Amino acid sequence: MAHIVVLGAGTGGMAGAYEIREALSKKEHQVTLINEREEFQFVPSNPWVGVGWRDEKETTIPIKKYVNRKGIDFIAARVDEIKAADNKLLLNTGDTVDYDYLVIATGPDLAFDQIPGAGPEGFTQSVCTLSHAKTCYEDFKALIEEPGPVIVGAFQGSSCFGPAYEYTFIVEKALRDKKIRDKVPMTYVTSEPYIGHLGLGGVGDSKGMLESDLRNHSIKWICNACVSKVEDGTMYVDEFNGNKELIKQHELPFKHSMLIPPFRGVPAVANVEGLCNPKGFVIVDDFQRSPAFNNIYAAGVCIAIPPVEDTPVPTGTPKTGYMIESMMTAITENLVHVLKGEQPTKKGSWNAICLADMGDTGAAFVAIPQIPPRNVTWFKKGKWVHYAKIAFEKYFMRKMKKGTSEPIYEKYTLKALGIERLKDD
Ligand SMILES: Cc1cc2nc3c(=O)[nH]c(=O)nc-3n(C[C@H](O)[C@H](O)[C@H](O)COP(=O)(O)OP(=O)(O)OC[C@H]3O[C@@H](n4cnc5c(N)ncnc54)[C@H](O)[C@@H]3O)c2cc1C
Numbered sequence: 001m002a003h004i005v006v007l008g009a010g011t012g013g014m015a016g017a018y019e020i021r022e023a024l025s026k027k028e029h030q031v032t033l034i035n036e037r038e039e040f041q042f043v044p045s046n047p048w049v050g051v052g053w054r055d056e057k058e059t060t061i062p063i064k065k066y067v068n069r070k071g072i073d074f075i076a077a078r079v080d081e082i083k084a085a086d087n088k089l090l091l092n093t094g095d096t097v098d099y100d101y102l103v104i105a106t107g108p109d110l111a112f113d114q115i116p117g118a119g120p121e122g123f124t125q126s127v128c129t130l131s132h133a134k135t136c137y138e139d140f141k142a143l144i145e146e147p148g149p150v151i152v153g154a155f156q157g158s159s160c161f162g163p164a165y166e167y168t169f170i171v172e173k174a175l176r177d178k179k180i181r182d183k184v185p186m187t188y189v190t191s192e193p194y195i196g197h198l199g200l201g202g203v204g205d206s207k208g209m210l211e212s213d214l215r216n217h218s219i220k221w222i223c224n225a226c227v228s229k230v231e232d233g234t235m236y237v238d239e240f241n242g243n244k245e246l247i248k249q250h251e252l253p254f255k256h257s258m259l260i261p262p263f264r265g266v267p268a269v270a271n272v273e274g275l276c277n278p279k280g281f282v283i284v285d286d287f288q289r290s291p292a293f294n295n296i297y298a299a300g301v302c303i304a305i306p307p308v309e310d311t312p313v314p315t316g317t318p319k320t321g322y323m324i325e326s327m328m329t330a331i332t333e334n335l336v337h338v339l340k341g342e343q344p345t346k347k348g349s350w351n352a353i354c355l356a357d358m359g360d361t362g363a364a365f366v367a368i369p370q371i372p373p374r375n376v377t378w379f380k381k382g383k384w385v386h387y388a389k390i391a392f393e394k395y396f397m398r399k400m401k402k403g404t405s406e407p408i409y410e411k412y413t414l415k416a417l418g419i420e421r422l423k424d425d
Contacts, residue, residue: 002029002339005089005099007079009035009063011043011321012300013105014400015408016328017072020103022405023332024339026071032097033067034089036078040400041130044321045393047167047357049133050258051140051174056130059393061400070403079268084275084293101338103331104282104298108263109270115155117230118261124151124230125258127167128160139256140171147183148255150175151235153190156226157262159307159316161198162356164190164260165210165363171256172217173359187252188214188221189237189259191313195221199318200352201308201372203365204379213358213381222250224312227259240312263316265302277304287344288331297334299327299348308371322353322409323370329407353413355389362386 004024006017017033024031045059064074075097081090082102089097110128112119119126125139126132143150152168154161168188175181192198195214196206214221224240235257237250264270265280274292276282281304282290288303290296301319308317327348334344352367362385368376392412399408 002100003098004029004031004101004103004335005097006031006033006103006105007082007089008105008107008300008302009033009040009067009074010105010107010300012107012324012328013103014040014063014067015325016103016105016299016331017067018070018403019328019332019405020335021070021072023336029339030073031071032073032075032099033063034075034077034079034091034097035063036076036092038062038064038076042393042397042400043128044163044389046127046130046133047163047170049130050125050127050136050167051170052137053170053174056134059130059397061397066401066403082268082272082275084272084296087295100295101335102296104269104296104302105300105328106266106269107301109266109280111157111262111264114157114262115227115230118155118227118259122230123232123257124235125256126261127163127258128260136258140174143184143256144175144178144180146255147175147180149185149187149253151187151189151252151254151257152259153188153225154192154260154315155262156191157314157316158191158260159199159263160260160318161190161192161315162318162320162354164188164258166357167258168219169213169217169358169361171258171359172219184255186217186219188219189225189227189235189252190221190223191225191311191315192223193242193311193313193315194223197223197311197315198365199308199315200367200370203352203367204377206363206365206379209363209379209381226313230257242312244312262314263301269302279304281305286347287334288327288348289334289344297331299331300324303327305350317370318352320352320354322413323348323350325407325409326351353409355385355392355413357386357389360386362389364388 039060048054077091125136154164196210235252239248270280282298330346330348333346352370366378
């Protein structure tokens, strides 16, 4: 019998645990899911939480109740150390857990500390976690009481631009709803070399379309932006040109600000010698397996992938739901093989297929493969994306309660986009 431990019950880990459980015999193998909190949080809803369009009840579900029904054990504890050489996890409760195979899906650690004054402990807000998004909403309510300038965007080193655009347009719509948009100058500040780069070198005409949208909504922007520090109500931004030369220094006042931080690996993972790159992301081979520890697999934001291209201000490549799901499917198939004494064969597909909400409209894009040049590049806008994203949230939460092992992103997103089936090969 083998004990498979999935570490992290987020977008990748929760769905992945269901998939792995269904693929392996319950009589022969045990599957345990470990997460630092009791609840699963649907991260893509956080930009809505940030303006009060969703609350905690709508975007979380208790993990234990649902996964136990499917024969998955659950431990609500933080893993503080991975003793990879001994196949052992040390928990913050003082307990230890032994594993035969470990699947790491711990997502990002948020590196706000790299920018003085950034983040909820400084002067900017975040929608990266539910608790951050709730604090963001409190700050947004203060903005409504006393309107002033808003800055949204992504700090240098960020790899997650979709939610920055989403929050920009969501805030814009929320301010229009409150009839105070005319009192709120808005600026989008980003490390991207151009609007619509998205950490992907652009997708189709994402540049033209998003620039046009920012213009149509009276939102200014600064690209190649490196924030040197944030003080209470003031952001200091260095703007660079394509040759990495400083061309302008901005001192921007703000009343409310939300910028996505750079990500790195969580400490318990980053500290395992030989497992990670210098940023603490898990190095994996084509089969999502660690070359250093062949009983450790990893999927999601916690894995190392190279940036699409060198940019004047550092940016990273996003890891989005569809590709995370495909990484978990690959891990599941590979575990089935290795438990039979065979070699892993299945590769995750590194394609990006996303639905981004823009308040009352939305943008959908497909990038296959994620890194250009591509076989498919597709970027479309419309109200239908806004509704499709709302429906996807409900669909995903329903599936997490039901304990489905089917690929949710593939099934739903492709259906919403009207693309029946996209094959990787
Ligand atoms: C605000 C936001 C919106 C996004 N929206 C979209 C979207 O609309 N579409 C899309 O495709 N992608 C989106 N993404 C990108 C990506 O899909 C998400 O970040 C996704 O949640 C990543 O999944 P994950 O499983 O890698 O990590 P997470 O979902 O972050 O899950 C990691 C889990 O591991 C737990 N954990 C971490 N360390 C430990 C430890 N030491 N011990 C125990 N538990 C631990 C965490 O608490 C968490 O529950 C978004 C990202 C953000 C930040």
